[in-house]
Amino acid sequence: MSTPEHQEKLKEEAKAIRTRLDALIKDQELDARVIRLLCIYAGMITETLIEFEEPDVVMEQAFHRIADLLHADPEDTDSPDALMPLPYKLDHDTELGRQLGRATAKKLPKGLDDIHEIAIALIIDDFTAWEKQGYPRERTLRLLIEAVVTSLTFEMATQDFCDLLIEEFMGEDGNSPTQALLGLSAIAGFYYHSANQVLRLPPEADKEITNVMVRESVRHDTPGMRDWDVLAAANDGEVGDITEFVNQLKPEIDEFFVLIGLDNPLARAVAVAKAVGRMVAVISVEDVGQIHPSIAKSLAKTGMILGAKYKEEAKASTL
Numbered sequence: 001m002s003t004p005e006h007q008e009k010l011k012e013e014a015k016a017i018r019t020r021l022d023a024l025i026k027d028q029e030l031d032a033r034v035i036r037l038l039c040i041y042a043g044m045i046t047e048t049l050i051e052f053e054e055p056d057v058v059m060e061q062a063f064h065r066i067a068d069l070l071h072a073d074p075e076d077t078d079s080p081d082a083l084m085p086l087p088y089k090l091d092h093d094t095e096l097g098r099q100l101g102r103a104t105a106k107k108l109p110k111g112l113d114d115i116h117e118i119a120i121a122l123i124i125d126d127f128t129a130w131e132k133q134g135y136p137r138e139r140t141l142r143l144l145i146e147a148v149v150t151s152l153t154f155e156m157a158t159q160d161f162c163d164l165l166i167e168e169f170m171g172e173d174g175n176s177p178t179q180a181l182l183g184l185s186a187i188a189g190f191y192y193h194s195a196n197q198v199l200r201l202p203p204e205a206d207k208e209i210t211n212v213m214v215r216e217s218v219r220h221d222t223p224g225m226r227d228w229d230v231l232a233a234a235n236d237g238e239v240g241d242i243t244e245f246v247n248q249l250k251p252e253i254d255e256f257f258v259l260i261g262l263d264n265p266l267a268r269a270v271a272v273a274k275a276v277g278r279m280v281a282v283i284s285v286e287d288v289g290q291i292h293p294s295i296a297k298s299l300a301k302t303g304m305i306l307g308a309k310y311k312e313e314a315k316a317s318t319l
Helices: 006-023 028-051 055-072 087-105 112-132 137-172 177-198 205-219 239-260 266-282 291-319
Strands: none
Touching: 006 087, 006 112, 006 266, 028 055, 028 087, 028 112, 028 137, 028 177, 055 112, 055 137, 087 137, 087 205, 087 266, 112 137, 137 177, 137 266, 177 205, 177 266, 177 291, 205 239, 205 266, 205 291, 239 266, 239 291, 266 291
C-alpha cells in the first residue's frame, strides 16, 4: 500500500516531468504540442510495459484503466487522424518518453511501476485540459492507444529482427556481420522506397529514416560521429550483392509484419531501421563480429541505398 511519503514523491517527480516537458516542447502550434506530449506519454507507458512477459495483456489493462478514469471510450472510427504524426516522428517522441521514464524511474522507490502511475496521472490531467481546447477525450484516447501500440510494435520488431540476424542469418546460416548489416538495412531502404511510391513524403524523409538508425545506435552506446550523412558509402555495393541477403531475410520480416497487422510501408521502414541501428551497436560495441563503428555505420547507409535501388529494379522488371 502506498504511503503518504510515497505519494508525495510521485507528485514531486510528476511536477518535475511537467516542468521539463514545458521547457522541451516549444512548438508554437497547439496541434503540434498536443500530439508531441501525447506521444511522450505513450513512450513512458511503453517503457513500463516491455519488462513484462506479456506486455500486450498489461497494455490492455492500462488502456481500460485510463478509459475508466476518463469516463470515456476511444473514438470508434477506422479513418486516419490528421493529428497522428508520421512514424519516424512518432518514434522520436515516444523514445523521448521512454528515455524520460527510464531516467526518472531510478529516483523512485518502485521504479517503472511508479512511472506508470505518473504517466497515467499526467494523461488524465492533460486530456481533461485539452478537451476544453477542442480535443475531445475520446479522440485523444484513441490517439494514445495507437501511439502506444505503434511504439511497442517498434520495440518488439527491433528485438525480433536482431534475434533473426544473430541466431539464424549469422548463427545458423553462417553469414558475416557485414552481410547482416547490408541485408537488414537494404530491407529498410526497400520499405522506404515503397512508402515513397505511394505516399507524398517530405524531401527530408530519407534522412529521418537514417536518424532512426542513428538514435537507436547511440542509445545502445555506439561511439563516434552521429552525423552519418558525412560517411562515405561502403565500397562493396552493387544491387546484386544484396539480392541474396534480402531474399533470405525479407520473407520472415514480412511474415512478422503480417502477423502483427503492420501494413504501413513507412512504419515498416522505421521498425527495420531501428533494428539496423541496434545491430550497428551490437556488432561494433558488443562481442558479435566486432566491426569498427564507422564501418558499421557506412554499411548501414550503403544498404539503405542499395535497398531502394533493389526495389526500383524489382518494380522495373515487372513492367
